[in-house]
Structures are given as structure tokens and as C-alpha cells.
Amino acid sequence: MDHWAEDLRTQILEGLADQIRRIALKRAWISYVSSKSATLSKLLHLKELGLEVRRIKEHSIEKMYELVKEASEAIEECNGHIYLAKTGEEARRIVADIVGKGKLVVKSKSLTCEEIELREYLEEVLKCKVLETDLGEFIVQLRKEKPTHIINPSIHVPKEEVAKTLSKLAGKELPDDTSVLVSFVREYLREYYVKADVGLSGANVVAAQTGTIFIVENEGNARFSTNAPPIHICVVGMEKVVPTFSDAFKIIELLPAYASGIPMASYVSLITGPSKTADIEKRLVYGVHGPKELHVIFLDNGRTEIAKHPVLREALYCLRCGGCLYECPIYRILDGRFGHNYFGGIGSIWTAYTRGFDKALFAYLCTGCGRCKEMCPVKIDVPKLVEELKAELVKLGFRHPKVEILFKNILSSGNPWGAPQELRELHAKNAGITISA
Amino acid sequence: MLWIGCTSSYRVPDLASSFMHILRALKVDFKYLGSNEGCCGSILLRLGLRKEFSEVAKKTLNLIRSTGARKLVTHCPGCLRAFRLDYPLQLGTDLGLEVQHSTQIILDHVKPSILKPVEIKAVYFDPCHLGRHMNVYEPPRHLLNMIPGMKLIELNESREASLCCGAGGGVRACFEELALAVAQEVLDYIKLTGAEAIITACPFCYHNFKTASDGSLKVLDITQVIQASIEGGLHGSLGGRS
Numbered sequence: 001m002d003h004w005a006e007d008l009r010t011q012i013l014e015g016l017a018d019q020i021r022r023i024a025l026k027r028a029w030i031s032y033v034s035s036k037s038a039t040l041s042k043l044l045h046l047k048e049l050g051l052e053v054r055r056i057k058e059h060s061i062e063k064m065y066e067l068v069k070e071a072s073e074a075i076e077e078c079n080g081h082i083y084l085a086k087t088g089e090e091a092r093r094i095v096a097d098i099v100g101k102g103k104l105v106v107k108s109k110s111l112t113c114e115e116i117e118l119r120e121y122l123e124e125v126l127k128c129k130v131l132e133t134d135l136g137e138f139i140v141q142l143r144k145e146k147p148t149h150i151i152n153p154s155i156h157v158p159k160e161e162v163a164k165t166l167s168k169l170a171g172k173e174l175p176d177d178t179s180v181l182v183s184f185v186r187e188y189l190r191e192y193y194v195k196a197d198v199g200l201s202g203a204n205v206v207a208a209q210t211g212t213i214f215i216v217e218n219e220g221n222a223r224f225s226t227n228a229p230p231i232h233i234c235v236v237g238m239e240k241v242v243p244t245f246s247d248a249f250k251i252i253e254l255l256p257a258y259a260s261g262i263p264m265a266s267y268v269s270l271i272t273g274p275s276k277t278a279d280i281e282k283r284l285v286y287g288v289h290g291p292k293e294l295h296v297i298f299l300d301n302g303r304t305e306i307a308k309h310p311v312l313r314e315a316l317y318c319l320r321c322g323g324c325l326y327e328c329p330i331y332r333i334l335d336g337r338f339g340h341n342y343f344g345g346i347g348s349i350w351t352a353y354t355r356g357f358d359k360a361l362f363a364y365l366c367t368g369c370g371r372c373k374e375m376c377p378v379k380i381d382v383p384k385l386v387e388e389l390k391a392e393l394v395k396l397g398f399r400h401p402k403v404e405i406l407f408k409n410i411l412s413s414g415n416p417w418g419a420p421q422e423l424r425e426l427h428a429k430n431a432g433i434t435i436s437a
Numbered sequence: 438m439l440w441i442g443c444t445s446s447y448r449v450p451d452l453a454s455s456f457m458h459i460l461r462a463l464k465v466d467f468k469y470l471g472s473n474e475g476c477c478g479s480i481l482l483r484l485g486l487r488k489e490f491s492e493v494a495k496k497t498l499n500l501i502r503s504t505g506a507r508k509l510v511t512h513c514p515g516c517l518r519a520f521r522l523d524y525p526l527q528l529g530t531d532l533g534l535e536v537q538h539s540t541q542i543i544l545d546h547v548k549p550s551i552l553k554p555v556e557i558k559a560v561y562f563d564p565c566h567l568g569r570h571m572n573v574y575e576p577p578r579h580l581l582n583m584i585p586g587m588k589l590i591e592l593n594e595s596r597e598a599s600l601c602c603g604a605g606g607g608v609r610a611c612f613e614e615l616a617l618a619v620a621q622e623v624l625d626y627i628k629l630t631g632a633e634a635i636i637t638a639c640p641f642c643y644h645n646f647k648t649a650s651d652g653s654l655k656v657l658d659i660t661q662v663i664q665a666s667i668e669g670g671l672h673g674s675l676g677g678r679s
């Protein structure tokens with residue numbers, strides 16, 4: 001079991017040597033930090049709002065099951081379909097039943113879909129054509145890579161590389177001019193939205209009372225992909241449900257500043273049931289301009305387990321703003337290598353419970369410095385959680401091989417290096433001090 | 438009673454000597470366990486070994502209690518955190534005596550009149566274990582500002598938002614290359630401010646910065662700076678070593 005530490009080290013060394021990637025990352029966090037600080041100094045109330053949102057989350061996680069139930073009833077009342085998936089496997093099967101084989105699916109960015117590897121499943125098992133419509137996610141998909149940031153998935157790819165990737169798709173040379181590249185993708189994806197059989201999304205928040213799904217974005221792709229196709233499937237973690245509409249809005253108000261350093265995102269979509277009209281003789285018909293069917297899958301996949309844990313449950317308050325990542329000294333060097341689907345200290349808890357503890361060993365790369373806790377809008381005590389996770393990892397047998405030696409040395413010699421204790425008197429002698437205890 | 442700690446004792450003993458020099462110059466009476474001092478066990482806890490930590494911590498707790506000391510002064514913020522936060526949490530009991538950091542006791546006893554000029558432009562670097570974890574932000578700044586000639590540059594990333602040297606959480610012990618890369622980033626960043634030195638108040642940070650440094654920025658511990666100031670300036674003890 002010891003080789004995992006060597007694997008981690010190999011990843012670190014790769015990360016340290018990857019100069020191009022480190023430059024791209026550095027540009028990204030420097031620009032993030034400066035826009036966030038400008039935004040936060042303009043919107044002074046966000047600090048206070050963060051604490052209020054924390055209270056909302058504390059209460060919501062306490063009542064997670066009741067709230068999912070309430071949201072489910074509300075969604076059904078508006079003629080939506082609801083499902084509760086215990087595991088990723090169950091969620092994939094539900095999606096398979098709705099989508100069927102060989103369909104065209106447009107997808108907007110969703111960490112929750114990523115968590116259960118839904119795109120890969122649709123492509124490989126159901127032989128569907130799935131298009132990621134978020135630009136960053138689209139680039140990563142084309143490059144057959146994994147996202148490296150929860151908000152900016154392609155943050156590790158410099159524009160020269162993006163140009164190469166998109167040129168291949170276009171079948172012609174595209175310049176490494178960002179606006180040319182963006183308009184190429186815009187044109188390319190446009191027709192797929194209309195042709196698609198299914199639109200797939202996640203959600204940032206769900207308001208239980210009305211059954212409303214909130215989706216925040218800047219590009220407009222989530223609007224297209226959840227609105228144009230006849231069927232919309234939304235996969236959402238159970239922890240995303242809050243009691244009321246106004247609770248949900250508070251989270252939405254908080255997110256963009258911490259996610260992207262901007263006062264508000266370009267678009268917030270609020271979806272309450274499928275598209276409908278009663279314009280002709282007051283008869284209710286579904287699927288006018290928007291989808292005819294809305295399917296909402298609430299995903300457990302370890303969330304109940306986290307909620308039961310007296311310390312780790314705090315991880316469920318996470319809004320997935322990603323604010324802590326660009327502030328993390330380790331992430332700033334290793335980006336996606338400091339994670340597995342979920343990144344950074346907070347990500348290690350999420351990875352452990354949703355993907356398995358053996359995937360969460362990157363927790364050992366966390367220095368416990370606590371910058372993330374200070375930077376987090378809801379003040380999640382990430383270092384405390386990571387230390388708790390490490391204790392769980394140790395119980396499972398994932399101890400770093402060096403700790404055995406440290407421990408033995410402390411017991412036998414009184415210090416971690418097994419050095420002679422007499423050396424402790426040397427510096428006193430150097431200072432001319434006689435030992436008096 | 439002093440608690441020098443393992444890192445200061447074995448990795449950077451010069452700092453331990455500096456601290457003792459200062460206390461003697463300030464005429465502070467203290468005891469030191471010397472070869473009988475133990476390990477606070479913090480490194481084990483940081484790496485998730487709770488049982489093992491408790492075993493070590495109990496021994497250390499008994500050792501400290503058996504001395505009858507009423508006050509313990511740690512040189513290392515890691516020990517400070519362990520004694521003040523982790524012992525109560527993991528053992529269900531604290532040491533039963535006051536625990537202070539070295540910068541606090543120095544500040545309590547120092548008189549401005551004994552401090553001679555140290556002409557240097559420096560950044561004070563808040564160690565995570567001292568600042569964010571223990572809320573000790575002011576004493577080191579206060580001390581440094583008392584030194585004539587000291588020009589402190591305050592970073593945007595200071596106090597609660599302070600950067601991290603990269604060594605904590607067992608990362609230096611287990612993944613040294615990563616710890617050093619983090620330190621390197623910090624040093625590069627501080628160089629941009631035009632500072633000549635980075636001054637920290639933690640032997641762990643000092644050790645990590647020192648290893649990562651190419652020498653273009655002086656890496657100093659606050660005890661070295663104060664000792665130099667007491668003994669008559671930068672040249673003697675600072676110039677050679679940094």
C-alpha cells in the first residue's frame with residue numbers, strides 16, 4: 001500500500017516541471033485575485049451575507065432529507081419528474097432510461113455530472129454524442145483531458161494550445177486570437193442546441209418551497225442547452241437544496257464574486273417545471289418553446305454519509321464557488337493535480353465520499369495553512385476537515401511510510417529524527433546557558 | 438520554562454541560541470530541560486496519527502507538569518498550537534499552565550533603550566501556526582518596529598491572508614519538493630516588493646525558506662534580528678549567516 005506516496009510524489013514532480021501550465025495558472029490566479037478584491041471592496045455587504053448563507057446551509061443540511069422531499073413534491077406538482085439516486089450507478093441508470101441509445105445530448109458544465117462520470121457513460125455505454133457547451137469544458141473534452149478547476153475547467157491550457165485544438169476541429173488553421181476562437185465555437189455549437197434530443201445540466205441551488213432550480217453562468221450555454229432540447233435532465237446533489245426562494249437568491253448573490261471575482265454573473269436561469277402554456281382555451285399544454293419534459297435527479301452518492309459525520313458534515317456547506325482554490329498555495333502550483341474531480345483541501349473530503357478514500361490521498365498535500373478558511377465566503381474550516389480526513393485515511397491503512405519512522409523515533413529518542421537528545425544542550429551551551437532543570 | 442522544540446533544537450539550533458541570548462540580555466530567569474526536553478507530537482497529529490499523537494502527548498504532558506513550572510514559553514509556533522489547541526482537544530486536558538510564544542515574552546521584557554539600529558528593509562512573514570491558528574499577529578510586528586532603522590513592508594497578503602511557507606501539515610516531512618516549491622514562490626513574490634529580507638517567527642518556516650532560498654533575499658528569524666539589535670547591529674551575527 002505504500003506506493004501511493006510515490007505516485008503522489010511523481011505527480012508533484014510532473015506538476016513542478018510543467019512550466020507552461022504553471023504560467024497559465026499563475027496568470028489566472030493573479031487576475032482572479034485582483035478582480036475579486038475590487039469586487040469585494042465594492043460590494044461590502046457580501047462578507048455579512050456569507051455568514052447569513054452559512055446559517056442557511058447549516059439549517060439546510062440539518063434538514064437535507066426533508067428539503068429534498070419538499071423540493072420533489074413541488075417539482076412534481078409542476079409536472080416535472082423526480083428521482084432520488086443513492087449512488088452514481090443508480091443515477092446513470094436513471095439517465096439511461098430517459099435518454100436511450102445513440103442520442104444527441106448537449107451538456108452544460110456540472111461538477112455533479114462529472115462526479116458520476118456521466119458524459120463518459122453516455123458516450124461509451126449509450127453511444128450518444130455528447131457536446132460539452134461550456135467553452136472551457138468543450139476544450140477539455142476535445143483534448144480528452146480532465147478539468148483542472150471547478151469554475152474554469154481548462155485553466156491549464158494556454159491560448160496557443162486552444163488554437164491548435166480548435167484548428168483540428170475546424171479543419172483549418174485558426175489564429176491564437178481569443179475572440180476568433182470564441183466565435184468559432186459559438187458558430188460550431190449553435191446548430192447542435194436545436195438538434196439535440198436532450199439537454200443535460202447540474203444546478204447551483206434548488207429552492208424547496210417552489211421546486212425552482214437555479215443555474216448561474218456567464219456564457220449563455222446553460223440557457224441554450226436547458227431550453228432548446230425537448231427534454232431537460234438536471235442532476236443535482238442533495239446538499240444543494242435550501243428552504244426558500246429568497247434563501248436561494250442569497251447564495252446566488254454571493255457566488256459570482258467568489259467564483260469569478262465579478263459582482264454578478266451574466267445569466268441566472270430559474271427553472272420551475274417544464275415549459276407550458278394555457279393560451280388556447282385555458283387548456284394546459286407542456287413543451288412550448290422550452291422542454292416538454294423536466295427530469296430532476298437528486299444525487300446522494302455519499303452525501304448522507306458526510307451529513308452523518310460530526311466533523312466532516314461541514315463540507316456540505318460548500319457552495320462550490322472555487323474561491324479557495326486560487327488562494328491555496330498548493331493549488332497555485334499543482335492545479336488539477338491537487339485533486340481528483342474535486343480539488344484542494346475541501347475537495348479531498350468530497351472526493352473521499354463520492355469517489356472513494358483511495359482517490360482522496362491528495363489530502364496529504366495540504367499544508368493546513370488555513371488561507372482557504374479565511375477566504376471562504378461561508379468560512380468552512382477546511383484545515384480541520386482535512387485533518388479529520390487524514391485521521392480517517394490512517395484508519396484505513398493509508399499512512400505515509402515516513403510517519404512510522406517519525407513515530408518510532410519520537411518514542412525511542414524523544415525527537416522525530418532519532419538524533420541524540422544531548423544535542424538539545426548544544427545550543428544552550430553556545431548561548432552560555434547552564435542547564436538548570 | 439522554555440520549550441525550544443525539535444525543529445529549533447535539531448534543524449536550526451542557531452535560532453534556539455539566539456532566543457536564549459536575548460532572554461539573558463533581558464535578564465529573564467528561565468529553566469530549560471535540555472536533553473530531557475521531548476516532542477510535542479504535533480507532526481503526528483498533522484498527519485492523521487491521533488492514537489500515536491495521544492501517546493506522545495501524554496508523556497510530554499506529564500513531563501511538563503512534573504517540572505512544576507507555571508509558565509511555558511515555546512520557541513516554535515507549532516508547539517504553541519499543539520499545547521494550547523490540540524492537547525485540550527485530543528487529550529481532554531490542557532497543560533494547566535500559561536503557554537506563551539517567544540515573541541510574547543520578549544515583548545514583555547524588552548526596553549527600547551537596549552535596541553541598536555538594524556538598517557534593513559524587510560517583510561515580516563506571518564507563520565500560519567502563529568498567526569491564523571493562534572491569533573498572534575501583533576507582538577512580532579511590535580518588536581520589529583521597536584528596532585531603529587527597521588523598515589517593515591506590509592504585504593497585501595499578511596495577517597489573516599498571509600501566505601504559507603509550504604512546510605506545514607507534514608508536507609515538508611513527506612513531500613519536500615512541494616514544500617520547497619511553495620517557499621520559492623513566496624520568496625520570489627517578496628523580492629518584487631524590493632525587500633532585502635524576509636523575517637519570520639517560526640523555525641519551521643525559517644528552515645523551509647532557508648533551504649529554498651538562492652541567497653538573493655535574506656532569510657531571517659525574528660530572534661536573530663533582535664539578538665543582532667541588542668548586540669549592536671546587523672553585521673556581526675546577521676550578515677554571515679543569512
Ligand code: SF4
Pocket residue numbers: 258317318319320321322323324325346375376377378379380382
Ligand atoms: S470551501 Fe468555501 S471557498 Fe472553497 S469552494 Fe467551498 S464555499 Fe467556495
